[in-house]
Amino acid sequence: MKKTILLFVLLMSGIGFAQSINDYKYVVVPEKFEWLKEDNQYNLNSLTKMIFEKYGWLVYHPTQKMPDELALDRCKALYANVKNDSGLLSTKLVIELKNCDGKVVFTSAEGTSKEKAYQKAYYQALREASQSVAQLDYKYSGKNDRPVKAAASVPAHQQAATPETVNNTNQLFAQPIANGYQLVDSTPKVVLKIYKTSQQDSYTAVSETKNGVVFKKGNDWVFEYYQNDKLVSEKLNIKF
The missing domain is CATH 3.40.50 (Rossmann fold)
Incomplete structure (x- = not known):
């Protein structure tokens, strides 16, 4: 019983x-x-x-x-x-x-x-x-779907977005978490959480206000995300 x-x-x-x-x-x-x-x-x-x-x-x-x-x-x-x-x-x-x-x-x-x-x-x-x-009788509600514009309607030379470049000089320290790292500043405050993908030196990234990807470009770490429909490429100073 x-x-x-x-x-x-x-x-x-x-x-x-x-x-x-x-x-x-x-x-x-x-x-x-x-x-x-x-x-x-x-x-x-x-x-x-x-x-x-x-x-x-x-x-x-x-x-x-x-x-x-x-x-x-x-x-x-x-x-x-x-x-x-x-x-x-x-x-x-x-x-x-x-x-x-x-x-x-x-x-x-x-x-x-x-x-x-x-x-x-x-x-x-x-x-x-x-x-x-x-x-649960699960049925996807479609709530989180975003409309995707057809690529064919966009001229080829316009398909690649030109990012706005930002240089963040603040030192961030990488602390291991499950499946990735949390990046903290000197406060210390968690600024960003990054999660491993199948690609080396490439992570999905989440902050309080942004979602995007963090990856290594040459010798630099870059955080790319959309802000007000504009692609932003932010250079990060990360110490692993």
């Missing part, structure tokens, strides 16, 4: 977030959950990716090439995690979704298994937890 009540509460908690979840087109699934010893161990990360694809999301691993709108604004995605709450006698897994600020917006009911073989137990528990994802 107690387990039934807990299951109902968790399911209703997930359903309560359904409206906001419908505003997200993408889900990002890591290559390795923290409690695993290697990437995609027991194929759990691939299976998690397949679960969200089954229910309608566009799903990527962080190392995959992502659509431009997601590469430039990581807040367009939700970030999946699987928590392992297993004990000595049973395997227990829970699926979570977080937004770009790290806030949990969905928690599944606990999936359990008493199988002794790890892979079989994990599969069984994850499938059971995924029933909560199905209960």
